[in-house]
Amino acid sequence: MKRTIRTTLLTTGALIAALGIPTSAAHADAPAPRIDLRVLVVSDGGPATDAIAAELDAAGTPYTEIDLTRSDRPVIDAGYLADTVDGRDRARFQAVVLPNDNPFPAGSAEMAALVAYEKAYGIPQVDAYTYARPEAGLQYPVHGGYSGSVDGVRAQVTAAGRSGPFGYLDGPVPFEDNSPTVGESYAYLSTPVAGADFTPYVEAAIPGTPKRGSLVGEYRHDGRRELVVTFVYNRHQQQFRLLARGIVEWMTGGVRLGSSRNYFAVHVDDVFAADDRWNSALNCTPGDVDCTDPDATPDPIRMTPQDVDHAVAWQRERDFTLDFAYNGAGSADHRQDNNGADPLADRLIAERAEFRWINHTYTHAFLGCEQDTSVVPWRCATNPDGSTKWVSREDVSDEIAANRAWGLRAGLPLDDGELVTGEHSGLRVLPQQSADNPNLALALADNKVTWLASDNSREPGQRHVGPATTVPRYPMNVFYNAGRAADQVDEYNWIYTSRAQGGSGICEDNPATTTCLPAPLDPATGYQEHIVPVERRIALGHVLANDPRPHFIHQSNLAEDRIAYPVLDGVLDSYDALFADNTPVINPRMKDIGAELQRRTAWRAAVRDGRVTAYRVGDTVTVESPDGVAVPATMPEGTTRAGAAFGEAYAGERSGWTASAGAPLTLTLPASAAPAAAGTTSSAGGPAADADGTAPAPGTRVPVGVAEPVTPRAGG
Incomplete structure (x- = not known):
């Protein structure tokens, strides 16, 4: 039976007006709106939105989190999303992160408000983990796609991804497979609906077919842009850690507070x-x-x-x-x-x-x-x-x-x-x-x-x-x-095996912090085959x-x-x-590590206490912060401060810390960083182009049998 997609009958302009979004944002001749450099994260308590919030927090990117499971949460309406400051329309959030493409009930006024807001101000939306379906620009997996485990899959960044938000990666995106007995990753692999304006950024082979299905892709429709993610993850998993920077880059258009590097000392x-x-x-x-x-x-x-x-x-x-x-x-x-x-x-x-x-x-x-x-x-x-x-x-x-x-x-x-x-x-x-x-x-x-x-x-x-x-x-x-591998393996076996296996039993006595080995490691091969991969994975996790x-x-x-x-x-x-x-x-x-950690602490405190104001108007970014608190920022190549290049080049962007001297920090963006046009409509036709996000997404929680929390490290 063919499924009917529910759509709105209001035009874009009528919808914006009906919901109270300032209409000047939708007109080309109106003054450029002010876009605050803050992300709205709407969480359902799942690991995907938690992971994105953790990434923002680690980088020092301000965000507001709304927990849909709380009865005392704020209501998302036009007044919550936008207002007017000094006679200029203001969008209070530069991006929206949702648990899926529509986590609200059918006919939700909150989803309608978000849709109108995104259209009015050109605000991008990240679907943190959603089912592949026409409302998200993808075919249902039953139509030649796949839904199931992707443990050990080697995904690939597409040419569009490498020339876009994932250009810091060489291409491969390996999915973890750390245990043969624990499901670690689950995904929906599918191809775009015919006629949909959908660009895959990360793909993997669809089992049993010559096709590749999207894991991360951009869907443009009805004047909106969504980053559609169709695999589940938590904040610690390597596949998320590899893609996290690109997800944030996409949602912010490369213009954001906060800074991120990959360190190893x-x-x-x-x-x-x-x-x-x-x-x-x-x-x-x-x-x-x-x-x-x-x-x-x-x-x-x-x-x-x-x-x-x-x-x-x-x-x-x-x-x-x-x-x-x-x-x-x-x-x-x-x-x-x-x-x-x-x-x-x-x-x-x-x-x-x-x-x-x-x-x-x-x-x-x-x-x-x-x-x-x-x-x-x-x-x-x-x-x-x-x-x-x-x-x-x-x-x-x-x-x-x-x-x-x-x-x-x-x-x-x-x-x-x-x-x-x-x-x-x-x-x-x-x-x-x-x-x-x-x-x-x-x-x-x-x-x-x-x-x-x-x-x-x-x-x-x-x-x-x-x-x-x-x-x-x-x-x-x-x-x-x-000093010798044999000594390392012998001591490792002593610590991490049970008394019955000849070990110390420490792992039995402290199961919350120490994981027992299923059997003692082979003295000849245990170091290279078990200890090295485990320690490599842990250390690389810190780096990423x-x-x-x-x-x-x-x-x-x-x-x-x-x-x-x-x-x-x-x-x-x-x-x-x-x-x-x-x-x-x-x-x-x-000493440089210590200074980096110290700056982060001071910055987070200032953001948490509401002492930081940052916004973009056209090609100008303004940041006001307390005197003595250095500002971390990431901007596109070509960004200048007082005529000189801003920050340092890293991962295809410019980023760094700028000392605060009691005056606002002002940055000028390059012409290539022009904001997305508000209220525009994709030129693509087809049934998916009409989907306005009003049909709620099906449940996309972690499937039964897939591990949601990270597996604790042996030894704590």
Whole structure:
């Protein structure tokens, strides 16, 4: 039976007038309206709109979210969407994100208001995840299309996508398939309705046919533009992370507040020192405070000059710089034990300009409370009155200053403001030490430290410690006590298998944070076949999420089997295969990461508190923000500020932070960034061209059996 598409009988102009949208916006001879740089996100509680909101939030792009599941939500009507400011018509939102092409009941006044608003001001609409149907410009999947799992599918950006909003991608868009037992992705693949003005941007092969179906495409109809997305996703999945920038680029026309980059920085701790090796018989690390076997003998892992040569060659090949967090006492002790010889230090110092260097304290001492190691796990030692014994201000300061002095004598190119304490000690560490060492802040001030590394798995947010601001670092699951792949696999099996399988049972005791392996990994193949892909995927996820936080490993991982390189190569190789040359990975040093995070915090607070006003009128963008709060913005190529090029080139756009000096920021857009014409109608004919979005979309929630939340990382 042929389905009848419900349409509106009102003309565009009559509909706009009936709903109270200012009619001047629809007339070419009227003054250009003001378009506020803010996105309206209408959510049904599903993962797709949540993912887009998360992308906007991470970039610092202002948005307003309406939750359709809340009874106290605002009503979307003409007055909510548009008004008049200083005698000029104002559109309060530059784009609209809906859960699907029409999430409202039949005959909804709210959908009618949105339709009229989009027509009047040329506002684009993103259908975050919708069913393929004529109302969205696509044929029903039953007509030669497909609906079902797309786990492991390799989608492709079309020529139109690469010349348009997805030009930062090389073409491939691989869909995740991380588990053979869990459905991770679901999609409707279909082709445009005959006569519809529909341009696919991302396609995939329709199983069993020679055709390709749209996953992301633009549908122009009845004076409106929709970005139609027909696959489900959550904010963490790689396929969304790859396409998120393009979705935002499309909806904003490249004119928006906020900025996004792909970052990857790697800190290598304990350089010049040695790391003790995991003991597979004792299932602990001799030399560690928790490895109490009296017969346990430490077995040190330390880089060699050949490892330095390999690191230098690797960096040059990859055009990537590692940050070496060093402990000078490691070399001093080695020379003392070897008649003054230390070939490793000699080679590192000779090649010092190849790396970035960070003070990691002289001896890697624990700088928090004094540790009582008579019990396992250790506890903080106490004074007779029960108060905590803290490492003194003098001892903390000496560790920092002595290492700095050693580095200066060695000619290391240091930034005195950066510090990584041993084990991030001095900062609180639960459960033993619930507060910072009060002497840490004083010692940081003594040494003019401004950026202090912290463990992102404990403290993902920045905070102040005396004069310093923390820089959270991601720990990689490449263990500090492993120089050989076999050692890494043995310890991994101990942590991530059940007691019945010979493991520690940690995963059984902590199922909320640690996922048990189904079986122990093969010592010969487990590292390359399981650990490397998992760590590559996790780190690449951070890179694709506009997250500048650095990752950290240890010098032991660059020694012996050099087990860090397969993971690092996996991240960089995957990135290079996915992104165009105009979108390089950014490799910042610690202080620049800290400053980026700090700027973001100040900006988000200003946006949240309503202290930012930004809008576009014609080819002029105006941003008013509090004095001292830097403004992030992304604009088309050719945008100028006071006659000079704005920002920096990245991903085919211009973007960057602009310091606020108490006056509005004014940018001039190029002629190529002319706003979409309001109230125009597609020239395409056919049945889909008449669809006005008034027929509600069918339910498009995540299908049964498809995982909606991200699968938690093993180990937390």
